Amino acid sequence: MSAQRLRVVLTNDDGPPSHDSPYIYGLYRHLTRDLGWDVKVVIPSTQKSWIGKAYQITDIIRGRYYYPRDPDGAGEISNESRPLKEGEVAEWVLLDGTPATCANIALHNLYPGQIDLLISGPNLGRNSSAAFALSSGTIGAALSSSLSKVRSIAVSYATITRPIPDAWFEPAHQLASGIIRHLWDNWGRDDRGIRNDEVDLYSINVPMLESLLGPADIPIYWTRMWRNSYGRLFTEHVVSKPATSPAGPDSLDSNEQGILPGTGGANGTCKDLVFKFSPEMGNLINPTADELPVGSDGWAIRNGWVSVTPMRAAFAEPPHEMGETPLTQKELEQNALWKVRL
Structure with missing residues (x-):
């Protein structure tokens, strides 16, 4: 090549x-x-x-x-x-x-x-x-x-x-x-x-x-x-303007909390079952040093x-009790086969 x-x-x-x-x-x-x-x-x-x-x-x-x-x-x-x-x-x-x-x-x-x-x-x-x-x-x-x-x-x-x-x-x-x-x-x-x-x-x-x-x-x-986490990503949809830029919470128009200024806010009612992507992202975009x-x-x-x-193009897996070395069929039957009654 x-x-x-x-x-x-x-x-x-x-x-x-x-x-x-x-x-x-x-x-x-x-x-x-x-x-x-x-x-x-x-x-x-x-x-x-x-x-x-x-x-x-x-x-x-x-x-x-x-x-x-x-x-x-x-x-x-x-x-x-x-x-x-x-x-x-x-x-x-x-x-x-x-x-x-x-x-x-x-x-x-x-x-x-x-x-x-x-x-x-x-x-x-x-x-x-x-x-x-x-x-x-x-x-x-x-x-x-x-x-x-x-x-x-x-x-x-x-x-x-x-x-x-x-x-x-x-x-x-x-x-x-x-x-x-x-x-x-x-x-x-x-x-x-x-x-x-x-x-x-x-x-x-x-x-x-x-x-x-x-x-x-x-x-x-x-x-x-x-390895971090997030919480609420949506709010009740009660505003006419989108709460988040189409480019996402890190867009040029969003504020430091990841939302468009003048939008968002959870002052609707969940019974309407209408929600808008408006994430709470401040801790992800601006984490403290000790985090x-x-x-x-x-x-x-x-x-x-x-x-x-x-x-890797894979979901991460926790460490396995038997290590990462591939096992034979016999070893799997001895060590990995469930022996519990449900």
């Missing part, structure tokens, strides 16, 4: 370039222009944050073509593939599906057997910690592709301050593309990985801070995922550092 251009699928959960999807076009330009990679973009046609690795299996997935232009990726949508017009940079694919759906269709229907790496992101907002990662459409797409035995990387840009100056975008893209290239060239080993004993996927979190402008480099840490284990992704982000977390 080193003798040819790397073949990449780029997807996300924020959809085509917009106010709530400000990063994908910039990273695309760095991957294609600076790294020289062959990048196919297949993304949801609309915002799909917080959808995890879902597939909407009763839906018919329809697609259209998108033609981004400089400087911000805004472009024209077409129902049919066509030649590029003057000023258009590439032809992308929009699918009326989830990020995981985009990943699977890209790998198996649009470009079967042609892809070396899938990159999902950059997400608008962090995907550090279990609570965010298990909900993330960005990580969900990377999980989907890793289950198809394709190397996969999820990239997220953590919103620390608002608004985020446009001047921070380019150094973030440059840093992220450099990390992605390093991971590709030095992919980790995992004897329980599902593809050639390799790490299944990586999750990168880049904090959007002024320190991106230098002069010193931002430290990059190998991390583990912070964060040293070496976790949340710890790195709180300190203004980049986190790179190797992951």
Whole structure:
């Protein structure tokens, strides 16, 4: 594969370039222009944050073509593939599906057997910690592709301050593309990985801070995922405006508690059975230092550092009483077979 251009699928959960999807076009330009990679973009046609690795299996997935232009990726949508017009940079694919759906269709229907790496992101907002990662459409797409035995990387840009100056975008893209290239060239080993004993996927979190402008480099840490939890995610729906941005609680328009200013509030009645996503996220977005284990992704982000977390495409399991060494059938009958009467 080193003798040819790397073949990449780029997807996300924020959809085509917009106010709530400000990063994908910039990273695309760095991957294609600076790294020289062959990048196919297949993304949801609309915002799909917080959808995890879902597939909407009763839906018919329809697609259209998108033609981004400089400087911000805004472009024209077409129902049919066509030649590029003057000023258009590439032809992308929009699918009326989830990020995981985009990943699977890209790998198996649009470009079967042609892809070396899938990159999902950059997400608008962090995907550090279990609570965010298990909900993330960005990580969900990377999980989907890793289950198809394709190397996969999820990239997220953590919103620390608002608004985020446009001047921070380019150094973030440059840093992220450099990390992605390093991971590709030095992919980790995992004897329980599902593809050639390799790490299944990586999750990168880049904090959007002024320190991106230098002069010193931002430290990059190998991390583990912070195991945390969340509480109430919904309130009674009693307001006309949405309580949470479509981009999620870490969006550019949300406040430090993860909700849109002037919305939310639990002053309705549950008997109406009408609820709106309006999570209490202050403790997840702004945890105290003593809540964060040293070496976790949340710890790195709180300190203004980049986190790179190797992951397995699997649910975590607690340590087994018999260890991790595979057992024979006889050993299983002796040690793992239930001998209790229910």
